[in-house]
Every structure is written in C-alpha cells, then in structure tokens.
Amino acid sequence: MVVWLALAFTQSRFGRLSEATRHQVLAILDAGGDLDRWQAAGPGAVRRRAAVLEKVRAQVEGAQPAPRKVRLRRRPRSSLSVGQVLAYRTRNGRMHLMRVAALIDMRDCGMQPAIQFMEYAEAALPDPQLLGSIPDRRRHPKWKKVELWIIDDTPQQRDHVGIQAVGFRSEADALEVRDPKSASTWAELAAYLETRDQPPT
Template identity: 40%
Template sequence: MGAWGVALFSDDTACDVRDTYRELIEDGVEDEEATRRVLNEFGDALVDPDEGPVIWLALAWTQSKIGRLDAMVRDKALTLIERGEGLELWQEQGAKALAGRQAVHQKVQAQLTAPQPERKRLRRPWRHVTDLTPGTVLSYRVSSGHFVLLRVARIDDDRVGCAPILSLMRYLGDALPSRQELDRLPDAVDGSCPLGVPVDVVMNMTVFCVAVHRKKDPDYRELGFEPLEGMLQPRPGDAELDLHTYTHWQGLANTMEWYAGCR
C-alpha cells in the first residue's frame, strides 16, 4: 500500500477509490451502480487487512461529502472504526503515528454519523480536444532562430482530454527541410543525441504528451508551433511509442529552447 502519511488521502489506494467514484458520478452513473463498480474494481484488495479498511473509509467519506452516502458502505466503515481495524500498520510505526491515524478514524466517524449534506451533482471537468492529427509535423523556432520539429505520432483520447503524442525529430536547422528531407528524417528516440544534445543531459525525453488543461491555457499556435504542409505516413511502433513526459505547450516550448541551447 502506498501510504505516505496518516491522513485518509495520504494513500494511493484511498486516492484511487475517491477518484474512481467521483469520475463515475461525473459520468452520470447512478449512485448504487457507482458503488458496485468501485467495490468490484477494488474487490481483490478488500480482503487485505491493511487496504480493505482504507477502501471502505475512503469510499464512505467521498460519498458523504457529496451527499450520496450509501447505507451499506456507511455501516461497514463505522464497524471497521469501532473494531479498530486497519490500525495495525500504524501501530508498527509507533505511538505518534497510531494516535494520528486514530484521530483520522474519529474524524471519519463524525462525518458519517452527522446530518448529511444535500446531494450534490458533479460535472465532468472541461475537456480540450486537439485539432492535430497523426502525421502532422510541427515546427518551432527557438530564440536562436533555428527550427526544431516534432511529429504527431498518435492521439491520446480519454475522459479528461484529447491530446497529441509528439515525437521529437532529429533536426535543428536554419531553414525548414524540404518535403523529401522531411520524409527521411528519423525520430530522436533511439538513445543517441536529439538535436546534438547528450542523452544523459536530457534524460532521453523525446516523446511528449502535450495537453491543454484549462480554457485560459495557450494552445500550440499561440506559442509559435506551426504545422507544416503535408502529412507523414505512420511509422512502425507509433501505437506503442513510450511516453517520456506529460507537459503543456509552454512547457514544451521551454524544453525545446533548453535542448537547442545545450548544443
């Protein structure tokens, strides 16, 4: 179990339970069905003496805070608290950790037994959908005047957004390459030096998922990334291309400036 503190959500499993349940509600799944799906997804961990209590408490707390506390989940969580289940891990870490976790259990108990808030509606977060398509090549002119190129290998489409997966190409030039040159340019993902920069300097970060998370965040054109005319054919391995980092367009622009400046 990935726990880094005594707080209820200082725990990977608790966070996963909370996020899974909230996402289901955001997607319009009915309360009982959302509860069933969460318990089914975490079913194997429910029998674990350390993780099981975490799951029940996290689910009960999450439901209660949005006015959707399921009676069965409430009773299960309260029973665990009354029996002191799930405290063994904290006993092993000493009296201070145990007291801290017991206080968390008391807080959860108070939340579950108090008058419950009104039922709240959760809306899906804003979702940006890119207009880029696989095969597009983006050019970016760094402050030195040189151009760098990134190829759209594929699109990552999930519930929170639709974002391009970009592969850095092995190019840094004073002018844009011709169409024939572009077709022959390799990606900079083979462990050698992208843009002439030693791999140990850049940690081989040459494949990027670039997302727009907020409406006010700039998109690619606003920061100087320009699509070239024509499209490249898909390349072998595009579907399995390993992501090296998640970023936004300003972060990608900063990375390109840094890479080019390291030459």
C-alpha cells in the first residue's frame, strides 16, 4: 500500500502519473488508506496521516504537470583497457608492474578495472616487447593479494599516486575476481606495494 502511494506521488511530481497507478491509488484511498495501522499511535498521529493521504489524493486527482525529463545518472567507466600494463615505483626505487586483467561491473561504481600484479620488481622498466613474457604473481605468504578491484578509477587519481601506463599485453588472459574484500583505491594499492617491497640488494 505504502509503495503505491509513494509511486503515485513521485510519478505525479514528474508529470508521469500512469493511469494504472492512479486507479490503484484512488482505490486504496477510497478504502480508507492505511489509517487503521496508525490507530495505536493515537488520534494526533491518525489526523496527521489523514492529512498526508488527502494531499496524495489532491495531487493524484488534480491537474498533472507537464512531463519532466528524468536525467539518468551516468555510471562511471574506467578509461583503462584490458591488457594495459601499469607501473608503480616504490620508495626503494623499484618498478612494480601490474596489468588490467578485466573491467568489472561494480554496480554504483560502474565499470572498474581488475588489476593483476605481475612478477616484476626491478629498478628499470623492461623492454615493452617483453611484457607478454612476464608471468603473473602467484599467492604466497608474502603476496596474499595478487589481484585487486580498483574503485573510482580516474586518470587524476592514478597520476596523483604515481601509477603510469607503460605498455600493452595483448595476449593477457581475462581475470575473474571473486573476492569482494579485494576492492581498493589506487592509494591503497600503492601502500600495499610499499609493504611488499624489499630494498634492492
């Protein structure tokens, strides 16, 4: 019942009250609405609820406004592409590589990248032609996280942290990230790499 009342009120505000909704709500109001549910709250609560129902009736029965355009919120989408290889230089001076393994639909966050760490942590970047030969990192006690979802990805956030694109790995396999606890920001990813890094020997 409450859902129908709220739906009619919202549709009417936007000038989009459907005949089916109008008919259903008027039938509910003609039957007394939901006033019986308010009896336990006392006469004052019943009067206030009755006033609300009368307002809904007046809006539903009255002249409807012109239809308003409902602007849909654009869901964000990462500017990265599957197969891109990114790098981050830690404070110890080593470049850690990672690849965009997939773009994941994260509901309200839109399409965001799933990042797979690669088995590379050296002082200099490798030849771009060799990126396809660098394997992915595997989990072990030091590397308990080898893939992460990135939330709210933007070029500005990557630049702020120091993440840079260094190449493309076209033969990279798609990655299905299953653990929702692995969601991270770029800043959190960088902090994690700092804790995984070891001083160069």
